[in-house]
Amino acid sequence: MNVTLSSKLPTSIKADCLVVAVPDQEDWPVSTTQADEALGGLLSQLQKEGDISGKLASTLLVPVTGQPWNRVLVVGTGVDRDRSAASYRKALSAAVGQLRDGSSKHVVLTLAETATNSSADTEADRVSLIGRILEDQLYRFTQFKSEKAPSRKLNKVTVTASGSGKGLKDALETGLATGRGMNLTKDLGNTPPNICHPTWLAEQAEKLSKEHKVVKTEILDEKQMKKLGMNTLLSVSAGSAQPARLIIMEYRGGKSDEKPHVLVGKGITFDSGGISLKPGEGMDEMKYDMGGAASVFGTMQTIAELQPAINVVAVVAAAENMPSGTATRPGDIITSMSGQTVEILNTDAEGRLVLCDTLTYVKRFDPATVVDLATLTGACVMALGHHATGLFSNDEGLAERLLAAGERAGDRAWRLPLWDEYQAQLDSNFADMQNIGGRPAGAITAACFLSRFAKDYPWAHLDIAGTAWHSGKAKGSSGRPVPLLVDYLLSNVGK
Numbered sequence: 001m002n003v004t005l006s007s008k009l010p011t012s013i014k015a016d017c018l019v020v021a022v023p024d025q026e027d028w029p030v031s032t033t034q035a036d037e038a039l040g041g042l043l044s045q046l047q048k049e050g051d052i053s054g055k056l057a058s059t060l061l062v063p064v065t066g067q068p069w070n071r072v073l074v075v076g077t078g079v080d081r082d083r084s085a086a087s088y089r090k091a092l093s094a095a096v097g098q099l100r101d102g103s104s105k106h107v108v109l110t111l112a113e114t115a116t117n118s119s120a121d122t123e124a125d126r127v128s129l130i131g132r133i134l135e136d137q138l139y140r141f142t143q144f145k146s147e148k149a150p151s152r153k154l155n156k157v158t159v160t161a162s163g164s165g166k167g168l169k170d171a172l173e174t175g176l177a178t179g180r181g182m183n184l185t186k187d188l189g190n191t192p193p194n195i196c197h198p199t200w201l202a203e204q205a206e207k208l209s210k211e212h213k214v215v216k217t218e219i220l221d222e223k224q225m226k227k228l229g230m231n232t233l234l235s236v237s238a239g240s241a242q243p244a245r246l247i248i249m250e251y252r253g254g255k256s257d258e259k260p261h262v263l264v265g266k267g268i269t270f271d272s273g274g275i276s277l278k279p280g281e282g283m284d285e286m287k288y289d290m291g292g293a294a295s296v297f298g299t300m301q302t303i304a305e306l307q308p309a310i311n312v313v314a315v316v317a318a319a320e321n322m323p324s325g326t327a328t329r330p331g332d333i334i335t336s337m338s339g340q341t342v343e344i345l346n347t348d349a350e351g352r353l354v355l356c357d358t359l360t361y362v363k364r365f366d367p368a369t370v371v372d373l374a375t376l377t378g379a380c381v382m383a384l385g386h387h388a389t390g391l392f393s394n395d396e397g398l399a400e401r402l403l404a405a406g407e408r409a410g411d412r413a414w415r416l417p418l419w420d421e422y423q424a425q426l427d428s429n430f431a432d433m434q435n436i437g438g439r440p441a442g443a444i445t446a447a448c449f450l451s452r453f454a455k456d457y458p459w460a461h462l463d464i465a466g467t468a469w470h471s472g473k474a475k476g477s478s479g480r481p482v483p484l485l486v487d488y489l490l491s492n493v494g495k
């Protein structure tokens, strides 16, 4: 996909389709008025007749003659005073969704002109968002369909803006790279679990560092992890025919003495629950239990493309959770890499088991911050639904930076407490702790468990169980929280 900026008059650019915005009732953006004038008032006429309403995310495709463009796509941006970053994203997504299956090859997009009411909104933000949404909305996962869908016609987008200087160009690149990162995340998440197993995930990391030489990859196998004492991680893969892998990816774009920002991803390539087997309904969706890992991969790809001046280390704990004669039993007590002992009362609470050893492992990088990403608890979905990621942190500043990044990126998180009172739910009669905290506040007790292994650095945990994928008819990976993570990492440049 060829996406470029242009400061030319939109109506003068030769293209298959011109995309313009129409608000509900209020004054039109300049480009819309110009298109209307070029068309002898056709758009005003259509509005009078009720074909164009301006209703948020409505679209109308109008074939035209005698213009440098063969069609005009009118996109409703809703009532002006309600116009937020979220409604802007909705209108943009509707436009791109319409273009995805259309017959236009070259499209001119004037939507960067349409400001939102947010005081933080700049033209660069809108250009960046256009880049991201173009990539995100044009994504398809068709690898396993034998009947190939007709290939997409759209291959060139010209984004009109007030200029095409470095600031706007960088913004466009950031958005496009973020969208491509989301798409890598989606590809990994959607890949079926008979293919996407820990060894395959490790190969994807090697592929990433082949394509982007700035990323260095190291893979630890089970023997090496055993030697390090990563027993809780290995207790999860014990029942699986697929061996676990620890996948380390390093990007060093900052000064050599600058502490790295560390990302840790839960990479359970399939979570059957183990001996504490899950019920059958919807179990296929547990292929998405490597969503944290997938978002780490996507973010690393975006960082590799943008090459900001920061150091980032990503570590993915990859394992498959299966029942078998060699599987870990409820009642087993395991000594973690930190030396703390864990009584496993439910083998389905496996995410915290692979993460806790990884949180101990990353101490060696002397991190500035550690953020882990995990589809950790069904309880988080009960608490926040599918709109917000659950955020937990032992550091006020880090929590605020992550919340702000999510807000800016339209990929929101919401903070839940890590108060000491909850820790008691993890008391075990036989070991230092047990791996479950009972039904009340399940997302919080899971985070409390992790906090015991993350005491030596500023740490945050993002529970993405409700946000990493969509269920139902639109089943598929969402690419979240790549936008949040990219925004957060870039906000650390020069800090």
Ligand code: BES
Pocket (backbone or CB within 6 Å): 271, 273, 289, 346, 348, 349, 350, 351, 375, 376, 377, 378, 379, 381, 436, 437, 442, 465, 466
């Ligand atoms: N991967 C699941 C969490 C999950 C469940 C995410 C459903 C998204 C949708 C996790 O490993 C798990 O099974 N958690 C248990 C923990 C419980 C046994 C304490 C859960 O949430 O039920």
Ligand code: MN
Pocket (backbone or CB within 6 Å): 271, 273, 347, 348, 349, 350, 351
């Ligand atoms: Mn589980």
Ligand code: ZN
Pocket (backbone or CB within 6 Å): 268, 271, 289, 348, 350, 351, 375, 376
């Ligand atoms: Zn799981």
